[in-house]
Amino acid sequence: MAKRPVNNLLGLAVLAYLTRRPMHPYELSKTLRDNGDARSIKFTHGSLYMVFGQLQKAGLIEPVETNRAGARPERTLYALTPAGGDELRDWLRDLLGRPEHEYPHFVAALSLVGALTPDEVVPLLRARRSALEGQRDDARGVREAALAAGVHPLFLVEEDYRETLLNAEIGFVERFLGQIEGGWAADWGGTS
Structure with a gap:
């Protein structure tokens, strides 16, 4: 092209x-x-x-x-x-x-997360989860307020998509936290 x-x-x-x-x-x-x-x-x-x-x-x-x-x-x-x-x-x-490969910052950080210790990573992931939940709630609020004001859902599809992605990332962060706290921490290299 x-x-x-x-x-x-x-x-x-x-x-x-x-x-x-x-x-x-x-x-x-x-x-x-x-x-x-x-x-x-x-x-x-x-x-x-x-x-x-x-x-x-x-x-x-x-x-x-x-x-x-x-x-x-x-x-x-x-x-x-x-x-x-x-x-x-x-x-x-x-x-x-056509899907296109993107380079999100979080994915880059995940690829290098082993440079930190589990004791550093766990509180960071908990803070991220909390921030993501706030963003998800904001996106949901924007969409619900606009729908209540009579905006057609077609013009809010990006907020629905944003909320879906946030839910997926929240689920990933929760799973990753569970893996770290469930035994991965013992085998983690990281820095001291």
């Missing part, structure tokens, strides 16, 4: 939101935050403006209007181009249909 002109999830989000209507970067930033997308896509105002520039350079979006309201700075509205719409759909198809 050819390399994408912009290969980051923020670029994908910009393309997706511009299917609704032309927007300027500041408005899109506010929309991303209002819709809770900052929980799924890491961004700053600066990175958003940079992505707008990359998307424009690649021909995926184009400026359609520049205006100024009062003493505010000039704002340029951008719209999705036909090529941008095609790229959005192709990219989403790739992300949804």
Whole structure:
């Protein structure tokens, strides 16, 4: 597959939101935050403006209007181009249909956990489990509040997925704790 002109999830989000209507970067930033997308896509105002520039350079979006309201700075509205719409759909198809190997920090830490002693690892894993339970409860709360407000479940599927992953990681951490406390600690090398 050819390399994408912009290969980051923020670029994908910009393309997706511009299917609704032309927007300027500041408005899109506010929309991303209002819709809770900052929980799924890491961004700053600066990175958003940079992505707008990359998307424009690649021909995926184009400026359609520049205006100024009062003493505010000039704002340029951008719209999705036909090529941008095609790229959005192709990219989403790739992300949804093809698993890709990711490099989560926790997996890296697990691969090196033997460098610590069980006495260090057990409290760290207990703290992680507690933090994960809090994150799971937050995700559940976001989803339940949005459903109660009438949001269609399709627009909350990422919260359902997030909660499912958190439950799986909590289960793994509990199992790993049980293995360590159930006898693995005796055979553990670790550092002293």
